[in-house]
Amino acid sequence: MYGTGVTWATVRFATGNGGQRRLEQRAIHPRGMRIALPATREVYVSRLQVEHLYKVFGPRPEEAVQRLEAGADKDELRAGGETAAVIDASFEVAEGEIFVVMGLSGSGKSTLLRTLNGLLPPTAGAVHYDGRDLTELDAPELRHVRAHGISMVFQHFALFPHRTVVDNAAYGLEVQGVPKPEREERATEALRLTGLEGWENSWPDELSGGMQQRVGLARALATDADVLLMDEAFSALDPLIRREMQEQLLELQRTLRKTIVFITHDPHEAVRLGDRIAVMRDGRIVQNGTVEDLLLRPADDYVASFMADVDRSAVLEGHHDEAEVTARA
Numbered sequence: 009m010y011g012t013g014v015t016w017a018t019v020r021f022a023t024g025n026g027g028q029r030r031l032e033q034r035a036i037h038p039r040g041m042r043i044a045l046p047a048t049r050e051v052y053v054s055r056l057q058v059e060h061l062y063k064v065f066g067p068r069p070e071e072a073v074q075r076l077e078a079g080a081d082k083d084e085l086r087a088g089g090e091t092a093a094v095i096d097a098s099f100e101v102a103e104g105e106i107f108v109v110m111g112l113s114g115s116g117k118s119t120l121l122r123t124l125n126g127l128l129p130p131t132a133g134a135v136h137y138d139g140r141d142l143t144e145l146d147a148p149e150l151r152h153v154r155a156h157g158i159s160m161v162f163q164h165f166a167l168f169p170h171r172t173v174v175d176n177a178a179y180g181l182e183v184q185g186v187p188k189p190e191r192e193e194r195a196t197e198a199l200r201l202t203g204l205e206g207w208e209n210s211w212p213d214e215l216s217g218g219m220q221q222r223v224g225l226a227r228a229l230a231t232d233a234d235v236l237l238m239d240e241a242f243s244a245l246d247p248l249i250r251r252e253m254q255e256q257l258l259e260l261q262r263t264l265r266k267t268i269v270f271i272t273h274d275p276h277e278a279v280r281l282g283d284r285i286a287v288m289r290d291g292r293i294v295q296n297g298t299v300e301d302l303l304l305r306p307a308d309d310y311v312a313s314f315m316a317d318v319d320r321s322a323v324l325e326g327h328h329d330e331a332e333v334t335a336r337a
Contacts, residue, residue, distance in 0.1 A: 054100040055101055055103045056267065056269070058098055058099050058100070058133070058134070058135055059098050059133055059134040059135075060097075060098055060133045061123060061132070062076065062092070062094060063092075063093045063094040063131050064131045065091045066089050067089055067090070072088075072131075076095055093120075094116045094120045094291050095291040096133075097120055098293075099286055099293065101267055102267070102283075103265075103267055104267060106270055106283050107267075107269050107270070107282065107284055108269075108272060108277075108278045108284070108285045108286070109285075110271075110272055110285055110287050110288070111273065111288035112273055113273065115288040116288050116291040117271050118240070124142075125150070125158040125237060126142050126154070127154075129143065130143055137235070138157070138234075155180065156184065156231065157233055158233055158235040158237060159180065159227075159228040159231050160228065160236075160237045160238075161236060161239070162224065162241070163239055163240040163241060165212075165217075165224050168212070169211070169213060171212075172208065172209050172211060173199065173204065173208055173210050173215070174192060174195050174199065174209065176227060177226040177227045177230050178194070178195035178230060179227055180227055181195065181231060191230070195208075195227075197230075198227070199222075201260060202226045202229070202256065217244065218250075218252060218253060221242065221244075225260075229264070233266075234266065235266070235269070237269050238268060238271065239271045241271075242254065243274070250277075254280055254281060275314055276317075276318060282299065283298070284298055285297065285299065285302055287307075287310075287311050287314060294308060294310060294311060295307035295308075300324060302315050303323065304324075
């Protein structure tokens with residue numbers, strides 16, 4: 009990709025090349041995506057790459073993709089028994105970035121998220137994680153990626169009622185085969201990071217909804233996965249608790265610098281959390297850009313109406329102040 013006076017390069021890392029990845033991460037701008045080099049050259053470090061991805065449900069999904077590529081719409085496919093959930097999605101997620109996918113119910117955002125770790129196999133297209141195309145991996149290889157590289161935080165907590173808080177947080181490590189003393193130590197540290205120190209031996213039904221979601225987040229963090237997929241993770245919470253969880257995530261991100269794909273239907277949550285935001289409608293990404301792009305240069309009336317209730321002046325002023333602080337740092 010090229011722009012005026014700027015050379016862009018996509019950097020892919022081989023799985024397991026942790027030393028190189030950490031070295032590059034230290035060089036990244038604190039906001040996460042781009043690092044300036046001499047002679048106006050910049051490097052964009054990509055962690056996830058999605059290329060022309062389709063997900064179609066029905067008896068003839070591959071044929072349906074061909075029809076979509078030829079110009080057919082979702083209604084035409086539906087008449088034949090196929091449902092196009094994701095249509096020709098392409099984007100990249102940078103190292104250390106919070107990438108938000110926003111859309112109404114039924115827009116395809118959660119289906120898209122589940123293709124990123126192989127929970128749903130795409131009908132067509134590619135998903136690259138650290139240079140490997142996940143669509144070409146077999147089932148054991150995908151399970152290894154989900155256990156070690158890409159962790160998921162669900163909307164409805166998914167805690168085991170018969171396990172203590174620390175055992176719930178350690179579950180992913182147990183699946184990995186980590187010895188009990190180590191997994192308890194790592195789970196306890198993850199609970200401390202998420203504000204649950206002292207609750208390790210409690211039961212899930214003794215916790216509030218917000219605390220239960222913190223356990224779900226701690227479980228994802230304990231595995232030390234590089235990428236977190238968060239599917240409407242805070243949507244089931246009361247507004248006050250939801251805002252507290254957003255603040256908790258941002259605070260953790262300042263320290264841990266995870267690569268996060270966050271699904272939401274709430275534009276206020278999207279602009280609060282996202283470095284970049286992709287807006288989906290009817291299975292397609294209609295715009296992908298920064299908060300400023302969506303507010304000042306919406307791609308169409310749908311994006312403009314989605315962002316209409318966002319306090320533009322407060323958001324833009326906040327991002328400007330943050331940029332100044334980052335530049336001084």
